[in-house]
Amino acid sequence: MTVKERIFFLWGRAHIILIFIVCADSAYVKYCVFNKIPQNRLKSAASNLLLYNRPVQLYGKLTGTAAGYGFFAPNIKSNGLIVGDCDGQKIMPQFKSFETAMRFSVLSSTINDYLILHSDSTQKTSALEDECYDKIFKSIAVKMYYQNKCTQDTFYTSYNLVIFPTLQDYPASNRAYTLLKTKEVRLSIKK
């Protein structure tokens, strides 16, 4: 075995072990969050030491191994939707490509996740983070206002979860989509 091959042999094994540990950690964290149970302290300390440090995170970012691969798990969440009120009409941000609209729905869901976390009094979010999100809300509102050529002085944007009756409720329900508002942003535009 040449030196190059030996390096590859060692790196390959370390790389696969890291992927396994990251995935196992992700599954455990998701399980605890989903069932609202506290994480084992020893395990948390170990994963903070091993995984959540700058070199490992940077390596993870470069190799696509920074986080687990449990997409849409443990449960599929409701989609987030940003809706504006323009001269009495419901509007949404407009995009030319389907892919960008898809990406924007990821952002909407990220914001809604944050809002839901924020509404949970047991979870702490920093004032700086709140301010950052507040600026993002305003930026999206302004963009939607100008994109849709709205004329009113006060513009409302709401952050919503798209709710469809569950499989169990479907036979008895009205079988229509509803929006569950998580936040409303009021924007005053002086002309």
Next chain:
Amino acid sequence: MKRIFNINYANANPIWLAFLRCGICFISLVHFISIQPDFDTLFSQHAIVPPDMLHVLNIFRYQFFPSVYDVHIFLHQFMPVSFEQVLLTIRIFYPLSLLLLMTGLFSRVSAILSLLLQLTLLSSIDAYNYGVDVFTTIALFYCVVFPVGKVYSLQNYITKKRPLLTNHVKYLHVLQAHFCIAYFFSGFEKLLGDNWRNGESIWKMMHGYDTTNIINFDFLYNTPFFLIIGWGTIMLEMFYPLFINIKKTRKAWLTATIIFHVSIALFMGLYFFSAVMIILNLTCYYAPFITLSVSQKNVLPQKIEEIPAATY
């Protein structure tokens, strides 16, 4: 045990290296082109969420990789360059590096460049990212590490060389192991919740806001259809590492996995994610088992045992 798995890698076809290189570059290029009409809405200073705000958000989301904004701040210390100029440079060089990698010109350098530029672009819109981005990063990273330019590359054609390729199977095994772990945990995490086990997730997935429901299955609400699909997804993913590595079940499991990803594309609108996953599945478990004609074999790199003893 050996009899059960019984997959012979001794004659594995190195064409999988070219398949990985060309497949991932092609999909990444089409993906990049698809966002061009809204490129400014996502990345520029006039974006729906401006880069400085996303930069602050990245700090809260523990994202360390430099974004276009960071690159601009860094370069601005040395030269009077605007944000838009930095963005335009990356916008031009990313597809160029992908093109170079796809054709197999300066493969290692173009793979490094593609990976770094892809990550820079992704870090700039971290809050907008989803599964396809992670798997593209993974594939591009393996293009950096593996000798992907040694098979069916323009560089080999120009230099008229048949480069020496020793044991490409070790690279294949790393890629296969990565995907087996990814699929297993993807299935396992679904098992932890309740709505994949009772069919609710499939129902919810088909009624998401951005789904592209090509066929309406609502009339099946009082049948076990959604339950079966939910459990089917869990089983397919959790047992992927086992059945994809057994010779007798490999083709069936690969076909089922591809059907699963085609369904994700059709029902969830995740076209690029599905395309990347199909390419990676074919790279791992289809391309290495393709049998080539003699003329096709002549373009492939030489194995050590093919070289006449006199040339040692």
